[in-house]
Amino acid sequence: MKKSYIFEKGFTVIELLVTIAIIGLLASIVLVSIGSARSKGWDGKTQNQLSDLRSAATLYQHNNNTYDICAAPSSDTTGVYSMRQSSNYNGQTVTCNSTSVAWAVGVPLVASSGYYWCVDSRGASEKNAGSLGVATVCP
Numbered sequence: 001m002k003k004s005y006i007f008e009k010g011f012t013v014i015e016l017l018v019t020i021a022i023i024g025l026l027a028s029i030v031l032v033s034i035g036s037a038r039s040k041g042w043d044g045k046t047q048n049q050l051s052d053l054r055s056a057a058t059l060y061q062h063n064n065n066t067y068d069i070c071a072a073p074s075s076d077t078t079g080v081y082s083m084r085q086s087s088n089y090n091g092q093t094v095t096c097n098s099t100s101v102a103w104a105v106g107v108p109l110v111a112s113s114g115y116y117w118c119v120d121s122r123g124a125s126e127k128n129a130g131s132l133g134v135a136t137v138c139p
Contacts, residue, residue: 036111043109045090047125072084097136103120104137122138
C-alpha cells in the first residue's frame with residue numbers, strides 16, 4: 001500500500017509566533033533609540049535658543065541701557081521676553097537672573113538629567129552640573 005502525504009500550504013503557529021516575537025524585539029529597540037534621539041534634539045534646541053537669547057540680550061542692552069533682561073516686558077521688540085518662556089524649552093523651568101550690569105539664564109537639559117545649559121552676559125555658554133541659583137554668571 002502506497003502512503004500519500006498531503007502538504008498544506010501556510011505557516012505553523014510556532015513560525016508565526018517566532019516571527020511576531022522578532023518583530024516586537026526589533027520595534028522595541030527602534031523605539032528606545034527614537035526616545036533618546038528626541039531628548040538630544042530638545043537639548044540641541046535649548047542650546048540654540050539660549051544662544052539666540054544672548055544676541056537678543058545684547059540688543060535689549062543697546063535699546064534700554066541695562067542688562068536687566070528678566071524684567072523685559074511682553075511688549076519688548078528684541079525677543080528677550082518670548083525667549084524666556086518655558087514653553088520654548090519643552091516645559092522646562094527657565095532660571096533668569098539679571099541686574100543692570102549682568103545676566104544669566106539656565107535651563108535643565110532633558111537628555112542629561114541633573115545638568116543645565118547656562119548662558120550669561122560674559123559670553124559663557126556651557127553645560128553645568130547644577131542649577132544657576134541666583135547668580136548672574138554661569139557656575
